[in-house]
Amino acid sequence: MTAVDAVVVGSGPNGLAAAVTLARAGLVVQVLEAQDVPGGGARTLDLGLADGVVHDLCSAVHPMAVASPFLRAFDLPARGVHLLQPEVAYANPLDGGRAGLAYRSLERTADGLGVDGPAWRSLLAPLVDDPDGVLAVALGDHRHVPRQLGTALAFAARLLEQGSGVWGARFRDEEAAALLTGVGAHAITRLPSPSAAGTALLLAPLAHAGGWPVPRGGSGAIVGALLADLRAHGGEVITGTRVDRAADLPPARAYLFDTSPRTAVRVLGRLPTGVARGLVAFPRSRGAAAKVDLVLSGPVPWAHPEVSRAGTVHLGGSRLQAAAAEAAVASGRHAQRPMVLVSDPGVVDTSRVTAAGLRPFWAYAHVPAGSTVDVTEAVIAQVERFAPGFRDLVVASRCIPAARLADHDANLVGGDISGGAVSVYRMLARPRLAWDPYVLVPPGGASPGAAGMWLCSSSTPPGPGVHGLSGWYAARQALRDGFGLREVVSLAPGA
CATH class of the missing domain: 3.90.660 (Polyamine Oxidase; Chain A, domain 2)
Structure with a gap:
């Protein structure tokens, strides 16, 4: 038994979407975030430029x-x-x-x-x-x-x-x-x-x-709603916590990475050769x-x-x-x-x-x-x-x-706000050419009973944007393959 069922690395919109979905399914979820404020590219912060003026760190308008x-x-x-x-x-x-x-x-x-x-x-x-x-x-x-x-x-x-x-x-x-x-x-x-x-x-x-x-008060209002729902369902967010290697991860049955593919490879160390090669080869924009x-x-x-x-x-x-x-x-x-x-x-x-x-x-x-x-x-x-x-x-x-x-957001390497190259091929082979673009290691793939690992950032389909879909898709897959839960989890308020 582990104290945590699922660990999500990164608290951007995709990471929080994954965490909310997992927590609503009854799992004990922990989110690890390197920054002091959760939200990734959807944070609204006081930059100290003028009293009473707050700024959206990355995203600002939300179709x-x-x-x-x-x-x-x-x-x-x-x-x-x-x-x-x-x-x-x-x-x-x-x-x-x-x-x-x-x-x-x-x-x-x-x-x-x-x-x-x-x-x-x-x-x-x-x-x-x-x-x-x-x-x-x-x-x-x-x-x-x-x-x-x-x-x-x-x-x-x-x-x-x-x-x-x-x-x-x-x-x-x-x-x-x-x-x-x-x-x-x-x-x-x-x-x-x-x-x-x-x-x-x-x-x-x-x-x-x-x-x-435009969300009233800034993009952080969207993050605030996701965080409130996660906590209402027993989830936890730990900020100021960098994950640089596998030893930094607490024991869990599932790990989801709202990170760049290269970060996932670096943290996990050992991945199937073909998977690791494809992830490292995924080009940045x-x-x-x-x-x-x-x-x-x-x-x-x-x-x-x-x-x-x-x-x-x-x-x-x-x-x-x-x-x-x-x-x-x-x-x-x-x-x-x-x-x-x-x-x-x-x-x-x-x-x-x-x-x-x-x-x-x-x-x-x-x-x-x-x-x-x-x-x-x-x-x-x-x-x-x-x-x-x-x-x-x-x-x-x-x-x-x-x-x-x-x-300010480890995923934005070199100013790449798209999570990697955006092209017709790279929207299909995102982050690598594979039928399942989210799985890093399937449950039990390393050894019987071993945790499953998934990538859930904008480096996976459908790509960039504050939509939460990469996290949602990966979390639903983790629920099905890692926990045997096939019923679609309701996201409705009060559910």
Whole structure:
């Protein structure tokens, strides 16, 4: 007998999703976290930049909070998490005061795109009409054929179009093309590419379905709900505890790693040769993010006034300008005008604005992997380009170069926020080519009665994003194969 049934290493959203699922099945669960505050990339912290201003360490805007099958079943709103919906889900300003705007309504968005409105509508309407079908294609375990074949085929046809050299054939003006490109740039890869197109075709229609909400109070509200449920079911989180080797793990019947594949190999030491080789060979993304946190003294003075309604703004300029910036990063160079993703949560969350009018401003700048460059000035200049006078609002700032992101989350090596390379092949062979991408050592695989070990981070399907699905899928497998529990565990509040 062991005091602990299951140990989860890492308390990011996937680790907590796994822990919640295991604890709700009646297991005794312990989560080990190296940082002093749990939550991984979904933490909201006081950075000491201004009194009363807190910042989201990594993720800030959460379309998956209302789209992910795990988080939908978990029901964040019923647990007191307020998911605030900006009127404009995302925007892409252009030089000269123009902008592409994605409203919650598909029709309103299409109407605002002028001559390209019908093209936007025809591209996204079949996906907006069946969001569950899109999610089944993009967020499944990538081992089973989606049931919604019509939607899967529509998604695939559009991916081939937008992920290839004919991506410019659909749109006539810059606004619609740039608007879709900014969403695809979340993949931090060359444009056009299948992986960027897949990202765009997953996230863009969600803006017109469930929206791109901002959690009231910050991303930490999602973490808080997961932690409360875990503890209510007897789970425990131990922070400030590094796991560097197998001896650091307490006895248990199952181990789940919300870590990079290389970390799992290093900790466990002995793994089947083929498994270890595949995990170590899993490449990191060539593109990375540097994080810039600013404190502003007022709202951003966007040249196009409707951009001020957006929860997320993509700053890459036109489609060609964004493609040039991402090509530079993919080639290992810093772009003169980098792709920058920004969010001003105070647009919809007044709790983030102090009585003195101070507010947080969140930014990711795309840089080559491992970059040591402080990109604060590049970010400010890129915002200033589309919002003259922005510089005068900056009260305080902090940059975490890509090379330092792992100091705050060990999974973000070199600024890789995707958990490894994102490509068509690497979404299927993630982290290695295997029918079962989650298992490291099956229960009893080392010796009769030996513990099973699983990988449950974003390095496994379905990949990056605050959706909890990698943890959920791995935990359900651990329950079935390690404990003989085949019944799907209810995630509903009060269950």
